[in-house]
Amino acid sequence: MNPLQSIHGWGRFPVIEAKGVAPLDMSGVKVAVQDHGVGGMIARGLGRSYGDSSLAKFVVETRYLNHILDFDSDTGMVTCNAGISLATLLEVFVPKGWFLPVTPGTKHITLGGAVASDVHGKNHHVSGCFCKYVECIELLTGPDNVLHCSRTSHPELFHASCGGMGLTGIILSVTLRLKPVSSAxxxxxxxxxxxxxxxxxxxxxxxxxxxxxxxxxxxxxxxxxxxxxxxxxxxxxxxxxxxxxxxxxxxxxxxxxxxxxxxxxxxxxxxxxxxxxxxxxxxxxxxxxxxxxxxxxxxxxxxxxxxxxxxxxxxxxxxxxxxxxxxxxxxxxxxxxxxxxxxxxxxxxxxxxxxxxxxxxxxxxxxxxxxxxxxxxxxxxxxxxxxxxxxxxxxxxxxxxxxxFRQSYPRWQEFQAIREQYGTIGIFSSYQSRRLGLDT
Amino acid sequence: MKKILIIGATSAIAEATARRYAKKGSKLYLIARNGERLATLATDLKIRGASSVDTALLDVNERGSQGPVLEQATKTLGLIDVALIAHGTLGDQKGCEQDAEKALLEFETNAVSTLALLTRLATIFEKQHAGTIAVISSVAGDRGRPSNYVYGTAKAAITTFCEGLQARLFKSGVHVLIIKPGLVATPMTEGLSLPAMLVAEPDLVARDIVRAIEKRTDTLYTPWFWKYIMAIIIHIPTALFKKANL
Structure with a gap:
């Protein structure tokens, strides 16, 4: 466990004191979650969200969970640990003729962050958000609970986690469909x-x-x-x-x-x-x-x-x-x-x-x-x-x-109901989720 | 296509170095203790472009297993272009001060096991008449400091041993690279309060290592500025050094 450190989002406001742990593998994540128990923690990648959505008194940092786990060169389907950055994906796959189906304005974000924010890019009007191209995720909702979520397996949890700001658990891995290109x-x-x-x-x-x-x-x-x-x-x-x-x-x-x-x-x-x-x-x-x-x-x-x-x-x-x-x-x-x-x-x-x-x-x-x-x-x-x-x-x-928030995100209650069902309320929470009344 | 052998392959610096070699299409042989992480890394490197990745499990402190594992690696790779020794633990200095056995175990992991590996590799490379043996030592070995002298002592032993090897193997056309990283952001230094300005990312260190192997450098300080920091530190008079809390 790391000592107290000052952390902040990309906007550098607010700055808070937090404890963090940076697990080396999936079992390390389980141990971290187990050891910390209840009391609010949030997964944190490269800290590129601007405000307080990756801030909590205890953060599980995904920087060492950065491996590519599988790639099908025929379909462009790639599975990676959630801490890998979009920059790495581009570095590895553009030379092979594959591009991100959707990308935000920075490549220095993690794959897990891209899912949790359901990021959008300059092609939203034709291609939609990032998660449209996500086949499935491995989601840790508790120390002994890793769930395979997709449109067919735990679909409601999948849809809650896509854009769910990390509040449904820790995304361990993501399977993403890349898009073929012939030029960089x-x-x-x-x-x-x-x-x-x-x-x-x-x-x-x-x-x-x-x-x-x-x-x-x-x-x-x-x-x-x-x-x-x-x-x-x-x-x-x-x-x-x-x-x-x-x-x-x-x-x-x-x-x-x-x-x-x-x-x-x-x-x-x-x-x-x-x-x-x-x-x-x-x-x-x-x-x-x-x-x-x-x-x-x-x-x-x-x-x-x-x-x-x-x-x-x-x-x-x-x-x-x-x-x-x-x-x-x-x-x-x-x-x-x-x-x-x-x-x-x-x-x-x-x-x-x-x-x-x-x-x-x-x-x-x-x-x-x-x-x-x-x-x-x-x-x-x-x-x-x-x-x-x-x-x-x-x-x-x-x-x-x-x-x-409640007025403008009318499905927040459904979101909360799913968190309730999977028991992640109060376990995975951020400064933002508390401010928005999703956690106390 | 280069053939690269890495011991302690799941350490952050080794991993970053392996990724650089994978990108060039190298043939890799990885040795580490944790089978699960080793398997994950092997897949990662294959997708990143390595032409092949073989692995073997080894706890470097089981010295009896070192020989057979290296033999297998040699069989698989044939001529080895680069052998990188990268395993290590930072240990608990305070604990080591109170417990001789603990201190010796640290020394065992960080020095004795490495000296044994180096001895075996030296024989292999001497027969090859080519290649590079690269070893991760540390700036900590340049001068004993109260905060980490057990670790530093082990690294000093490696450095001195390698200086001897450099001269011995030079005659056979074998290059020995002593790598002295400064502060690097890795799982090993996780939890230490380090001055952010001085902490390097593993990939930067890996870039320097690959370059130093190509240029057949003898001693690499990485990042570069540690050469100057250490030049100053080793010249501070002992009377002063004792008072400074380094």
């Missing part, structure tokens, strides 16, 4: 868009694109409200599975948080928007810069200073679309607290996992440094999001109220 490159198209209605129309027009996302200047106002760069991408067809070996640069220490203020951010956003002078640019790029631009900067979370930051990601329904996004963006721009480029994306239909975030509509993610007056602003935004039939992404959340 992406044919990228960047379109410069001058306002919100244009970008929403373009998402609609580009519905057939495999990948689409927009970087939006959240500080632009008036007629420029919603100006953005829309990027679409398709896997290239050339036989180029190798890629350049690039080393990321590192933010060595905390930056003074005053460095990020409305003027510096306005300037940055303006430069970013105007780096493209033509209306449309087409380019073939490696998958790394296309999917993981920020992975090129190690510890970029230090840019927000020692008090940390939060990423506010919400979705609103398609019907609310332009009007809702318009009002929320105005509110953010007026607050002056907007962040570096915000990310806008059109989601496809919601799935049947109890706590999965995406639903058909538009999602926006923005970073805010933790400062006075931020939480009241976010409370205010929450109310608007709820009005527009939306909700907040649990993987990013650090402050949503229990009431907001």
């Amino acid at each position: 490159y992406i044919d990228q198209q960047t379109i410069k868009v001058s306002n919100l209605s244009e970008v929403l129309a373009l998402f609609e027009a580009n519905h057939a694109a495999t990948y689409s996302v927009a970087w939006i200047d959240s500080l632009a106002t008036g007629s420029a409200l919603g100006r953005s760069l829309l990027m679409t991408g398709e896997h290239s067809s050339g036989n180029m599975l190798a890629g350049p070996d690039k080393h990321p640069i590192t933010i060595p220490a905390d930056m003074p948080s005053s460095l990020l203020n409305r003027f510096s951010i306005k300037l940055f956003n303006s430069l970013y928007y105007n780096r493209i002078t033509k209306k449309e640019v087409k380019k073939r790029v490696h998958y790394e810069p296309f999917f993981y631009p920020l992975d090129g900067i190690q510890h970029w979370n230090r840019l927000y200073g020692k008090n940390g930051f939060t990423q506010y990601q919400f979705v609103i329904s398609k019907e609310a679309g332009q009007e809702g996004m318009n009002r929320i963006l105005k509110e953010i721009a007026a607050s002056g607290k907007g962040s570096f480029l915000a990310v806008l994306k059109a989601f496809g239909k919601q799935n049947s996992n109890y706590l999965s975030f995406p639903l058909e509509g538009y999602t926006l993610a923005l970073d805010f440094k933790i400062e006075e007056g931020l939480f009241p602003l976010l409370e205010h935004l929450d109310a608007m999001v709820l009005d527009y039939g939306g909700r907040i992404y649990l993987t990013k959340d650090v402050r949503m109220s229990e009431k907001t």
Whole structure:
């Protein structure tokens, strides 16, 4: 058992003292769970969820559970221990012609984390969430209880665990269907868009694109409200599975948080928007810069200073679309607290996992440094999001109220009933689950 | 296609090194104590690209078993390009201070077993007239410190033994690499409060090891800055060193 250590999520807020153990194999996990007994513990991978969902007084760290257990080179079906990172999967399988069926904006997350967050990516509108491609998981719900969960075996537990934030137990292994590709490159198209209605129309027009996302200047106002760069991408067809070996640069220490203020951010956003002078640019790029631009900067979370930051990601329904996004963006721009480029994306239909975030509509993610007056602003935004039939992404959340959660995740009671049935309430819990009233 | 023999194969540094060799399509022979973890690792390495992976169980302290296991490895691999000895325990220094038997057991695991393995491997490699014997020693062997001198003593023994081997086997064209890692984030150091700035990931150490084997380096400090840290530490006058709580 490790001594007390300070841990935090990717947003570096809050920072808590926790005990941890990093088992070497499945029996080690059982021992850890057995020894700890009751009192609340949570599995923790690479600590990339932004808020408090991987925080508990006792954490079971999965970093040594990083082995590939099985791979079928005909079907692309791969089984791995849950602590393996998506980065490793890409490193091993892209040269063999396989890609992740869904990937979020960083590859430095674990497979277990990807399942527990049911992560989404730039192809959600056509491909859905990560767990759609998960065949089955091995889930430890207690020291003597490891269950094989799939759509046919313990299906309700499977659907609760996909997007279940680790609250149904510790995911030990995952079987995932990879997607065949013939190239490590992406044919990228960047379109410069001058306002919100244009970008929403373009998402609609580009519905057939495999990948689409927009970087939006959240500080632009008036007629420029919603100006953005829309990027679409398709896997290239050339036989180029190798890629350049690039080393990321590192933010060595905390930056003074005053460095990020409305003027510096306005300037940055303006430069970013105007780096493209033509209306449309087409380019073939490696998958790394296309999917993981920020992975090129190690510890970029230090840019927000020692008090940390939060990423506010919400979705609103398609019907609310332009009007809702318009009002929320105005509110953010007026607050002056907007962040570096915000990310806008059109989601496809919601799935049947109890706590999965995406639903058909538009999602926006923005970073805010933790400062006075931020939480009241976010409370205010929450109310608007709820009005527009939306909700907040649990993987990013650090402050949503229990009431907001219950209203926006209407299946929470079914989720709790399954946890009740398998006896994981109070055993597997996080700071977040307590805040949201799922554990006490 | 290189043929690689690894003893203590489930240790974090060995595992990371094996993965690098697997990626290059090497033929691997892995020796470790825990059969379940060894089997998991073997599958992992095969999928990662190793052209073949064979395994054998061995508790290095059962010295009588060392010979037959190595013989089997030699039979399977034929000519061995690289033998990496990576097993070890950090032990409980405080416990060892109070219990001679405990201290000697630590020495047995970290030094005696390794010296026996090195002796056997030296004979094999001397006949081959080629290849690299790489051994994980430690910066802890460069100077005895109150916090881990039992471990340090074992590593010092390995280092000195290997210095002799280096000169002996040089004549046969065999390369002996002494690896001195600093602080590495592994299950062995799990639970220690280490200065985060100085702790390296096993994969970084593995990268250095593979490179040092290719370049036929004699002594590798990894990460590189430990060479300078240790240069300072071994030159601190004893009168001062005793007072510093290292």
